[in-house]
Structures are given as structure tokens and as C-alpha cells.
Amino acid sequence: MTNATVTAGAATLGPGLAIEAVGLTKTYPGGVRALRGLSLQFPLGSIFALLGPNGAGKSTAVKVLTTLSRPDSGGARVAGYDILSEAEAVRRAIGVVSQKPAGDLDATGWENLMLQGHLYGLAGAELKRRAEQLVEVLSLGEVVNRIVKTYSGGTQRKLDIAIGLVNRPRVLFLDEPTTGLDPDARAEMWETISRLAREGLGVLLTTHYLEEADQLSDRLAIVDHGEIVAEGTADELKHELRGDSVSLQLTDEPPPDSVEAALAAIDGLLNDRSYEAGWLRARVDNGPTALPALLAALDGAGVRVSSASVARPSLDDVYLSHTGHAYNALQEN
Amino acid sequence: MSFAVSSAGHVSARYLRAFARQPYYLAVTLVQPVIWLLLFGHVFERVVQLPGFSTASYIGFLAPGIVVMTALFSNGWSGMAYVTDIDRGVLDRFLVAPVRGGSLIGGQLAYAGLLTLLQSLIILGLGWISGASFAGAGPGILACLLATLLLGTAFASYSNALALLLRKQETLIAMVNFLVLPLTFLSVTFMPSALLPGWIRTLSAYNPVDWAVQVSRQCLSGTADWGYVSLHLALLALLAAACAYLSTRAFGAYRRAI
Numbered sequence: 001m002t003n004a005t006v007t008a009g010a011a012t013l014g015p016g017l018a019i020e021a022v023g024l025t026k027t028y029p030g031g032v033r034a035l036r037g038l039s040l041q042f043p044l045g046s047i048f049a050l051l052g053p054n055g056a057g058k059s060t061a062v063k064v065l066t067t068l069s070r071p072d073s074g075g076a077r078v079a080g081y082d083i084l085s086e087a088e089a090v091r092r093a094i095g096v097v098s099q100k101p102a103g104d105l106d107a108t109g110w111e112n113l114m115l116q117g118h119l120y121g122l123a124g125a126e127l128k129r130r131a132e133q134l135v136e137v138l139s140l141g142e143v144v145n146r147i148v149k150t151y152s153g154g155t156q157r158k159l160d161i162a163i164g165l166v167n168r169p170r171v172l173f174l175d176e177p178t179t180g181l182d183p184d185a186r187a188e189m190w191e192t193i194s195r196l197a198r199e200g201l202g203v204l205l206t207t208h209y210l211e212e213a214d215q216l217s218d219r220l221a222i223v224d225h226g227e228i229v230a231e232g233t234a235d236e237l238k239h240e241l242r243g244d245s246v247s248l249q250l251t252d253e254p255p256p257d258s259v260e261a262a263l264a265a266i267d268g269l270l271n272d273r274s275y276e277a278g279w280l281r282a283r284v285d286n287g288p289t290a291l292p293a294l295l296a297a298l299d300g301a302g303v304r305v306s307s308a309s310v311a312r313p314s315l316d317d318v319y320l321s322h323t324g325h326a327y328n329a330l331q332e333n
Numbered sequence: 334m335s336f337a338v339s340s341a342g343h344v345s346a347r348y349l350r351a352f353a354r355q356p357y358y359l360a361v362t363l364v365q366p367v368i369w370l371l372l373f374g375h376v377f378e379r380v381v382q383l384p385g386f387s388t389a390s391y392i393g394f395l396a397p398g399i400v401v402m403t404a405l406f407s408n409g410w411s412g413m414a415y416v417t418d419i420d421r422g423v424l425d426r427f428l429v430a431p432v433r434g435g436s437l438i439g440g441q442l443a444y445a446g447l448l449t450l451l452q453s454l455i456i457l458g459l460g461w462i463s464g465a466s467f468a469g470a471g472p473g474i475l476a477c478l479l480a481t482l483l484l485g486t487a488f489a490s491y492s493n494a495l496a497l498l499l500r501k502q503e504t505l506i507a508m509v510n511f512l513v514l515p516l517t518f519l520s521v522t523f524m525p526s527a528l529l530p531g532w533i534r535t536l537s538a539y540n541p542v543d544w545a546v547q548v549s550r551q552c553l554s555g556t557a558d559w560g561y562v563s564l565h566l567a568l569l570a571l572l573a574a575a576c577a578y579l580s581t582r583a584f585g586a587y588r589r590a591i
């Protein structure tokens with residue numbers, strides 16, 4: 001049982017696109033333009049992450065792609081079916097885990113799994129076997145017989161995923177599956193998700209966590225204001241950025257003007273740089289040669305440095321270069 | 334077709350299981366009506382001596398009215414479960430499954446109907462214990478239950494549709510109260526038609542609550558005008574079907590708003 005595949009059948013359908021979306025737009029009543037021409041595509045058997053800050057349009061993209069709501073323009077095929085003209089077929093082919101935990105609180109986990117199966121036309125011994133298998137795969141154990149109201153956040157999320165898998169979907173949507181989970185629960189969730197993709201499922205994942213997109217996804221896209229501003233594998237995105245990333249911690253948090261004045265004289269300093277709370281981050285053509293010059297220039301301007309490091313660009317640098325603000329700073333607002 | 338019916342059955346089963354976990358909910362829904370029935374029944378005991386009353390006990394006169402009023406309130410709250418499901422994301426999960434909106438609504442209405450039958454029988458039983466006599470016997474009781482069920486279905490549909498359109502408990506409560514009390518007082522629930530002011534009598538002819546109470550009272554007391562009864566049962570059935578259909582359309586509006 002432990003070795004049972006969660007998605008039996010999906011792999012045998014051969015490779016194909018999990019999702020192919022072109023130019024999706026959506027304006028909510030009230031005038032919020034949540035999607036402004038969002039396009040993406042990725043194959044079955046892989047994980048695609050949509051990374052973006054609050055309000056970027058990630059959930060709206062999920063709602064449109066799962067047929068919950070309709071786009072104003074643009075179109076998409078999910079698991080090979082058109083979301084507008086073949087909505088019914090799309091629904092049968094997908095599993096959806098929405099941003100909010102969506103278990104029925106007044107029922108047990110098991111009753112939730114059974115009802116979900118019934119709503120997809122499953123029944124009897126087949127449904128029971130399927131539910132038992134999912135309880136096993138997501139290690140829900142005995143908890144599944146308790147009322148969902150009594151579950152911890154992590155267990156509710158596991159139940160959500162089990163519910164999303166009952167109908168053996170080929171494409172799974174996970175809207176922020178790990179938000180609010182502790183590090184152990186998050187690691188366990190990552191393991192489960194990668195396993196699903198290895199078994200042939202196409203997974204569209206949205207997340208706030210750079211690290212999650214970096215580690216878990218095969219490809220990722222950065223969404224900002226309803227548009228994709230960068231797309232590729234995490235490595236491609238990092239390699240697109242020229243040079244190295246330098247981080248310096250400045251003693252006594254000197255005023256930005258004096259820092260800026262010191263930097264003006266240096267060659268090879270690229271435009272992407274940020275200075276916040278005593279941390280100066282900048283991209284330079286060649287880290288090892290630029291660092292001494294940087295340190296000397298700052299020293300000359302009377303700015304003292306307490307630590308310095310040089311690294312290849314991170315996803316945070318990618319984010320900074322595409323949106324003009326540091327990812328983490330934005331998150332805190 | 335069979336999937337539509339079986340999935341509706343599973344939706345009803347979900348509500349029934351939740352109900353079975355807190356059966357005292359039934360008692361809560363009955364506290365008010367029982368107070369109305371027994372308190373009013375006794376306080377205004379002598380009112381039946383007025384010309385215009387054809388029954389010997391006011392409780393007997395009141396019972397069908399209280400049955401209908403209870404069904405109004407109880408079905409009026411059925412949209413609350415939708416608001417909870419919307420807040421919880423449960424409804425969105427159902428709406429991306431292949432199940433039809435008609436099955437979701439149908440399953441909810443079937444459950445609401447069962448609850449209405451149970452409440453109605455308990456109120457009639459209490460009335461009987463307190464001295465009301467129902468000369469219409471079995472067929473009278475069946476007609477009363479049918480009229481109440483149809484009106485309840487119409488009202489539950491109204492409530493469900495509002496829940497999907499407004500998505501807020503407070504507004505839903507306001508909209509339900511906005512209808513229940515006026516509709517009840519603009520009807521023969523508490524007074525026979527002969528004793529109502531003329532303008533209320535005129536309005537009440539168009540009031541579905543009045544139809545349901547008239548049909549129930551006539552049939553329970555064994556004085557049915559079958560022409561009136563069959564016409565108004567048919568009207569109630571039409572109303573229930575129209576409201577149920579419109580509430581399935583509200584899913585479309587909901588999808589556009591989210």
C-alpha cells in the first residue's frame with residue numbers, strides 16, 4: 001500500500017501539456033484588474049510555481065484556470081481541455097486545493113473524502129479504496145475519523161490535498177499549500193508534492209516563499225500586478241542576471257546619501273541595488289575584483305563595514321531586478 | 334440524470350449528518366413557535382367567541398398558522414449554511430467539481446423539506462395535546478404538510494439565492510426578517526379573514542403565506558373548499574419551482590463576483 005501510486009493512470013497518458021494559458025485577463029466588479037494578460041505553459045509530470053506578493057493575481061489565475069470563474073479575455077487549455085467550451089471535462093481532470101482550507105468543519109475527514117468522491121460520481125468499494133490509499137499517502141492515520149474542526153492547521157492542509165486527489169486528477173492546483181505550516185510540516189508537504197509530480201501529475205503551485213519556488217518547482221514565474229514579469233527555471237532566471245551579488249552590512253546605519261556618494265565612483269556596479277536597515281545589496285560584474293574596490297570606496301567615505309559576502313544571484317535578486325523592489329521588504333508591507 | 338439525483342442525495346446526507354450531530358438544533362427552532370402557540374393560544378383563548386371565527390379553540394385556529402410561520406423562519410435561515418460554506422471555501426470546492434448547481438440546491442432543499450416536515454408534525458402534535466381538534470384528519474394533515482412544504486421550499490430557495498448574491502450573514506438576516514413578519518401579519522395567520530381590515534384582506538389574496546395558511550386551516554378543520562385548495566396548492570407548487578430554478582441561476586452570479 002505504501003508503494004501504491006497516487007496517480008495511477010496519469011503517467012500512461014504520455015507527455016502533454018498540463019496547462020497552456022494565453023493572455024488571460026480578469027477585472028473584478030469594482031474595477032480591480034487582477035489579471036492583465038497572463039500566459040503560461042508547462043508539461044504534465046512537472047511542477048510550475050507562480051511566485052508573487054499579496055494581490056499579484058495568483059489566486060485569480062487559479063480560479064480562472066479551474067473554471068470557478070471566467071476570464072474577460074484570453075483562453076486556456078488544462079489537461080488538454082478548453083476551460084470555456086469544455087469546462088466539464090476540465091473539472092473531471094483537475095484537483096484543486098484552494099488558498100483557504102476547504103474541508104467541511106462539521107464532518108470527519110473521512111466523510112469529507114467520501115462526499116468529494118460522490119460529487120465526482122465515484123462510489124462504493126472503489127471510492128473506499130481510493131480514500132484509504134490517500135489516508136495512507138498523506139499519513140493522516142486515525143485522525144481521519146475525527147471532526148475536521150479539531151484538526152491542526154497542518155493536518156487540515158493534508159486533508160485538503162487528499163480531498164483534491166480523490167478523483168485521480170491529472171493536473172493539481174495548489175494555492176499556497178504551505179502558508180502557515182511549521183518547517184517540519186512544510187518539508188513533509190514538499191516531499192509529498194514532488195512525489196506527485198514524479199508520478200506524472202502536472203502541479204501548478206502558488207507561493208509567497210522564494211525558497212519554496214526555488215526548491216520545489218521545475219519552472220517558475222514571477223507574477224506582479226496580474227502579469228508574469230519573469231519565467232524560467234530557477235537557475236535560468238538566476239543566470240540571466242549578469243555578475244555576482246554583493247551584500248554588505250554597514251555599521252551604524254549611515255544615511256543613504258553618503259552611501260550613494262561612495263558608490264558613485266566605482267566601475268562595474270550595476271543598477272540593481274538596494275539599501276535597507278543597514279544592509280547594502282548590489283550586483284557587480286565580477287565579485288572578487290569589485291569587493292576590494294567597494295570596501296576601499298566606502299572606507300574612504302567614512303562608512304564602516306561589519307561584514308561582507310559575495311554570491312551568485314539568488315531568486316531575491318531576480319525578483320529585485322524585475323520588479324524594482326526587494327521581495328522580502330515587499331512581503332512585510 | 335442518475336448522477337444528478339445521486340449527488341443531490343449525497344448533498345442531503347451531508348446536512349443530515351451535521352443535523353444528527355446536534356439534534357438540539359431542532360429544539361432551538363421550536364422554542365419560539367411553541368411559545369407563540371401555547372401563550373397566544375391561551376392568552377387569546379376567548380377571541381374565538383367573536384363572530385367570524387368558525388373554530389371552537391384558538392389553539393386549533395392558530396396551529397396551522399404557526400406551522401406555516403415556523404417553516405418560513407426555518408427555511409429562511411437555510412441560506413446561512415451557504416454563507417458559511419462560502420466563507421470556508423467549501424462552496425468553491427463544490428463548484429469546481431462536476432456536480433451540477435441543481436444537485437447542490439436540490440440536495441439542500443430536500444434536507445430543508447425533511448426538517449420542515451418534522452417541525453410541522455411536532456407543532457401539530459403539541460396543538461393536539463393542548464386540545465386542538467383536527468376534524469380533517471389524515472387527508473387534512475397531508476394537505477397542510479404539502480402546502481407548508483411548498484411554501485418552505487420557495488422560501489429556502491429565496492434564502493439560498495440571497496446567500497449566493499449577498500454572501501453576508503447580516504444582510505441575509507435582514508432580508509429574511511424583512512419578509513417573514515410582514516407576510517405573516519398580512520395574512521389570516523392570527524385572525525380570520527372576516528376580521529381583517531379590508532386593505533389587508535385585499536393584499537392577502539396575493540400573499541403566498543396566506544394561501545398556505547388558508548389551505549392548511551381549511552383542510553385541518555375539515556371544511557375544505559376543494560376548488561380553492563387545489564388552485565392554491567398549484568400556485569404554491571409553481572412558486573416553489575420558480576424560486577428553486579432562480580436559486581440555481583444565482584450560482585452564475587456568484588461565479589461572476591468571485
Ligand SMILES: Nc1ncnc2c1ncn2[C@@H]1O[C@H](COP(=O)(O)OP(=O)(O)OP(=O)(O)O)[C@@H](O)[C@H]1O
Pocket residue numbers: 028029030032033034052053054055056057058059060061099590591
Ligand atoms: N472577489 C473579488 N472582488 C474584488 N476584487 C478581488 C476579488 N478577489 C480578489 N480581488 C483583487 O484582485 C487582486 C488579485 O487578487 P488575488 O487574490 O488573485 O491575489 P493573490 O496573488 O492570490 O494574493 P495573496 O497572495 O494575498 O493570496 C487583488 O487586488 C484583490 O484585492
Ligand SMILES: [Mg+2]
Pocket residue numbers: 058059060099175
Ligand atoms: Mg491568493
